[in-house]
Amino acid sequence: MIASLRPHRVDVLIAAAGLLGGLCLWSVGLHLQGGLLLPGAWVLVPLAVTAGLELLHRTAPPAALGTGVVALVADQLTTGSVATVLMFTDLVYASVVYGSPAAARRIPWVTVLVSVAALIGFAAWFRTVDSLIHGIAVGLVSIAPATTGVLVRNHRDAAEAARLRAAQTALLAEMDRVQAVTAERARMARELHDVVAGHLSAIAIHATAALSLNEERTSREALTVIRENSVAGLAEMRRLIGLLRDGSGRRAPTVTPTLDALDTLLEQARTNGAPNRLRFTLDDGRGAGTALPAPVELAAYRIVQESLTNAFKHASPGTVTVELRHAEDSLTVRISSPYGDRPGPRAPGSGAGLVGMRERVALLGGEFTAGPEDPGGSWVVRALLPTTERGEGSGTS
Template sequence: MTAHHPAAPGRPHRLDVLLATGGLCTGVLLWVLDLHGGPPLFGLPASLTLVALAVTAVAELLRRTAPLAALALAVPALALDVCTGTLVATVLMFTDVLYAAVLYGSPAAARRIPVYTVLVTVLATVTTAAAWPDPQVVLIGIGIAMVTMAPAWTGVITRDHRDAAQTARLRAEQTALLAEMDRTQAIVGERARMARELHDLVANHLSAIAIHTTAAQTIDDPSATRAALAVIRENSVQGLAEMRRLIGLLRDPEATTGEEPAATPTLDGLEALVEQARANGAASGLTFALDDARRPDGPDDGKPPAPVALAAYRIVQESLTNALKHAAPGEVLVRLAHAPGGALTVAVRSPHGDRPGPRAPGSGAGLVGMRERIALLGGEFEAGPAGGPDGRVWLVRAALPATGEEEQR
């Protein structure tokens, strides 16, 4: 059902103008033809019927813009019409004004007016029965109810249907808005996840390529240049293979090819990751070591859930990449252990300070990605300079829960 909207204040709706004009013309025609409902009462002149008709027509003009004011005009006009002969057109316009007062009036008026019509109907019927004890009083009571109660309660029913339709429409709009917000959040979340994966897959190889390319350009040593070019080629091939795998997963998550690595890295691949960092960082005076202190009898026999394992792997991968870019010569230590509460802790300690030779630029996106991964799992993360046994070090430490938040969902 279409909701009815009041016209601008002081400007009657065109339909109301048609109703008022039609009712006025019809009433004048009935008066000219002497088609009254009865004789005038209390010695009043019959011409006053036209006054009641005109006032009711004015009330009809205000039925939508000022419904309560229209009803205030129509009630005495109806009383005057009944006392001066009763024109059907006036009675019909009154019922429409009463209906409009309930439909377009305030919520309080819509609640009270129907109750008042019941009281008026009962009171008028009882009064008439007391003054004129005749069986026809029942018909008079029914006629009064048709003029008062019927339009008022019809307005209540119509208003309830209108409000229900508006509520349903608002609920549908809210549902559509929430669905759009969920879709937008899902897209943003997926884009952030893809950005983290893309950065973690490619940054390590590109950093090694940048460092060794700079070394090959600045070091005038054929053997060192050949070694740098070998590292560059190895990282280029591996980076290209990982990019192809990622693109394949994006196009078809269920597609697999026989010789491609698993889609989700595990902690079993950390040794290979450290070995690759060893080869890439040899020219920069960096050594790499892995200390896996996880308890064999820990949660899940030392094998955390897939989201936790992937986050730990990516943290180590990004930390090793940052060490290749910025760490001073020395040892980079990767340590995994189980905290007393069963959480998996990952710590990467690298020398902090100025380093000679070429270094790759950094953007800070790696630290942001690591923080996002840990936040999604409900863990703790810290990164920054710290004191160590050999002087100042850069420490990256993460505590990952035994069960990832994503898995719980």
């Protein structure tokens, strides 16, 4: 609190200049009136008090103005000093600029009322034209600085409001940027996992088979599958790296997978899953010529792709079935795979696959479930994807 009451250096200069100016005027005998009640050096008392109040007009505007009114009235009982009057106008101005919002609203109206009352009082007391001059002088001393203070305060408040709006706009822009970067990173993470994980899982499984079985034919078949998946995975990696390196702000032209490519995807799955006695079938119930939004087709394709990858890792020997059902406003994707007792996965996993599938469905506003359908039966992944605009995002790559 002590530091907050320390006067500003500008206020110190104003107080010193006002006090020295008043002393100079008094020394040369320049006064405002005769000073019948308190002649002589009494004029220096309100002068000194007003100069002292200048030190407080920023930190304690109400107290400075109230005491300044008393000092001004006392100055009228002496010979009067122009310096005292000028410093009082500064007190009125400061009380509006630095005071509370309520004081800033009330003081201008009070000065108007005081000026009108003074004008009427002088006219009724003196009954001369000179009384009007006294009333106008009171108005200049009070109304003019109060009005100036209102204009300055309004300008300052408008500038502060503009600064706050600019800061809020910058904050919102930064939040949007962070959200966009986060969403893009999540999208790229899903793409990397869904595209590359299947190839790497097949490589790991067949490499294990090649190392564990000392049969030339089996090893050759495993190495053939490893090479095919390596080449395909490398091509996908190059595509994604090209997207990341495109610094022009425009994405390079890429081919987005569609559900029409499911036959190729399942053919590759049959090749990868043959050593583990996995069979794959497709039950496509979309109907001929069915047109789906690109985000829905991509999400459905990636869900099937990731589910097949999980089947390579975890499914027991048997048949993996992919079903597609198209309704009026939705597409249902269902993948069931044999779910039996196994000592462990054929290839390590991070659990990000289910998370990525769930995120893709959530971005489209759909429903996703994954789990065993019955004990010792099948593991079922089911996704209901709306084909109308009700999702939270596009889900495109």
